[in-house]
Amino acid sequence: MDRATFARVALVGVVVATLAAGCAAAPGDAPSASGSGAIAQAAAPGVAVAPSSGGIRVAVVGDSLTAGGGRLLSEGLTADTWITYAQGDGIDYVGGYAKGGSTVQEQAAAVRPVRDVDVLVLMSGTNDVRRGLSFADSAASYDAIVDTIRAKHVVVAAIPPYDRAPQAAALYEARLERYVTDKGWTFTDPWGFARAGDVFAAGTTVDGIHPTTAGYEALGHELRDAVLDVVGTRVSAPQAGSPVDVATDGSQATS
Template sequence: MRKPRTPHNDRVRRVLPVGLAIALLVALVVTGDLAPTLRRPESTPQAADRAAPAPLRVAVVGDSLSAGRSHFSGNGLDDESWMTYAEGDGIEYVGGWARSGATPDQMAAAVRPISDVDVLVILAGTNAVRTGKTAADEAPAYEQIVDVVRPKRVIISRIPPYRFHAVGALRYNGDLRSFTESHGWSWADPWTIARDGDDWADGFSVDGTHPAGPAQYEMLGESFRRIILETRVLPSALG
């Protein structure tokens, strides 16, 4: 005997509560009552929102290549001071000593302590070559400059091509680099933009000793800027 069929109205009554439940769930989601459980978690702060590191406090010791148009850095930076173009946006110039014609031993005698120096840049030696002195002769002067300033990091720069004493300048650079590395300091060559082999690139220098003018000093400053900023990853020499 066949089982009696369920009346159509009864099936509708049984299905209807399920449909109501689904409709109610949809309504809750749309109105936002369940939205908190469906939202994505808040995104984490981006790196750009983090505080920028404090500027590097940079001191400079050198000769006319750093002193600028006035021939003495104590008169302030000018358009022929490479530091004019290196400072700002992560680099703070905090002083030092530079005078036209100065040798490293004269710099060592004149420089004074500077508080809390992150990076000391020494660009010196052209006048030592001019006066017949070697890097070995001037080595104690570099050490004294560093001892007086007591920076966290030291950059010793290659001197530029010296057209009138080319062989002496090359020898000085080679010996100065060995001396620098033996002390655990950073050796830098900001002059790659200015050289063609061992001589000046065309148009970069007029007198064979210095950059030609503000445009060339700006390029030198940008070169030094990159070198200085790269020292952030180096450990402090002061511990």
């Protein structure tokens, strides 16, 4: 083979190798393994799709009292996450948003739509009080969260006692309840087990802001009852082999 022919063959080889590399999937395009609590995304940007057992589809929005400490709810459910105790036996947790330390305004900016939600449970406001925000500062953000999720039913939960500013928390609470009632949403106070006037009852809190793990469990049972009450019926327990939602791109959503 003369030098000119050899050069042409080498050039063709380089081009073929380059094209093959270009067709390979980029690392970010590879399918990702879904862990517990992960929510698959539908083709429509920002719309989450989650599995269904045929039960009541519940989305949640909140702060550390929902996320379980100074973390994101999307990191997974823990023993200090109330939805851990509310889900199952006819209730499907299908997503939402919760972050430790976040205000209602921050949650409204971060939350994304979730498809086919039966009940939205929204519990937030403690961090607004902590930062000196009034309910008037936050009211529009409650509306924004409800408009984003577009659930069939909306349950707004009372915030717990706040030992560092009990009177401010009680005032925020009273205005929140009035606002929720005027909107026609459902207001519920799941914190009866933890209240001693405007502060936490002895033994029910770890820091005057968050409940104990046993408190999170009690909170989960209370909010589960609120969901069942607002829907008006107890759905049958999930059955083995129940169908799951399928994302619009044809891939199966995973939990």
